[in-house]
Amino acid sequence: MPLRGDAGPLQLQAAIIDLDGTMVDTVGDFEAALNAVLGELALPPVDRGFIERTVGKGSEHLIRSTLAQVGADAGLYPQAWALYQQHYRVMNGRHSAVYPGVTEGLRQLTAAGLKLACLTNKPTAFARPLLVAKGLDGFFSVVFGGDAFARKKPDPLPLLRTCEALGSTPARTLMVGDSSNDARAARAAGCPVVLVSYGYNHGEPAEAAGADAVIARLDALDLRSVL
Template sequence: MTTASLPPDLQAAIVDLDGTMVDTLGDFSAALDRMLADLALPPVPAAAVVDMVGKGSEHLIRSTLARVHADPALYDAAWASYQRHYPAVNGRHSQVYPGVPEGLRALQARGLALACLTNKPTAFARALLRDKGLDGFFSQVFGGDAFARKKPDPLPLLATCQALGSAPARTLMLGDSSNDAQAARAAGCPVVLVTYGYNHGQPVRAVDADGYVDALPQVAVLLPARL
């Protein structure tokens, strides 16, 4: 855990999903392998998938096709196949990271309203949260298809703050990648990153953030006493 300087008057927290609350690499790999099989293309190893997740399904599919040197013109067929297969594997090959429910309860105990904001499609995100018993923590859930632009654009954070009724400067972003940090900086939100997530295969501590935690319950410890 790295000490952070966070506002004492936080109202809310926005929490990323993949790589922050749930390790979904197995779900992504299973859906992509089924998609590639439909297109008579070779599978990709999970070690390669981890570098491609986090920027939305469109980016993941295009990156996967490029990885296997497929014709980019196959994108529409790949998209349709992925959308068909993902609901069948969603949550089947994934695990909640240790301490996540405890961390969310600790944030609620500090009086913070919680929203989940992910680049995963909203329907997939809601289904995964239900499957893992995490849906009850969040008053708002927004996916990558909820707004005109995705993280790292600040629009999703600003719109989520509006839905929560919280000021950006008083809304903490919790994520695992540069996408989350860049969006938070641009939106004017403080940001703390977990050290165990994906971050496109890059060291997360190299990302500009207000703090880093090795487990979600540590976030509550970083929060200053209320004034």
């Protein structure tokens, strides 16, 4: 993957990388935690397909959507939320795996001189331990979860605040994600955006989200394609 343009180093300053569906396949963690919660509430389980279509908008949305999916009373949300926090803390990282090419891709971005941030809608208290468990934490200057700011992706606020933390300008900060949430947030923030093709894009192809490029692996990223 060439990381230099014809006139020398490329002018990106930083990259913001999503977590679930972009760096780590976490559907197994969600499946184990959600179905443990549903079992305690005497509710039927959900399948992986539902989870893949639903994750990415924060834990609150996931829990509410799961209760609706199994036909449960929405009033169970506070109890389900509390149980989910307990179970996910235990399951976090146990049933997940880093996607092929991610570690290599992060090394290449670092070698190109970019500061890296992890920005996810997953709660920060779950994001940080997962990065540690998968050996990815050392790549990132900052890590922000969905509870770090007043609004979550697809709102541009998290990207703008992350750029401030990195000391980079949005136009020179690449967003790498897996869904329309990432693409919409990047466009609104003024960041270039690349999506991976294998993630959780709410059941839609990544190619339909309007990114600057779609890649099959993180280590296949050619930074010239977004500048």
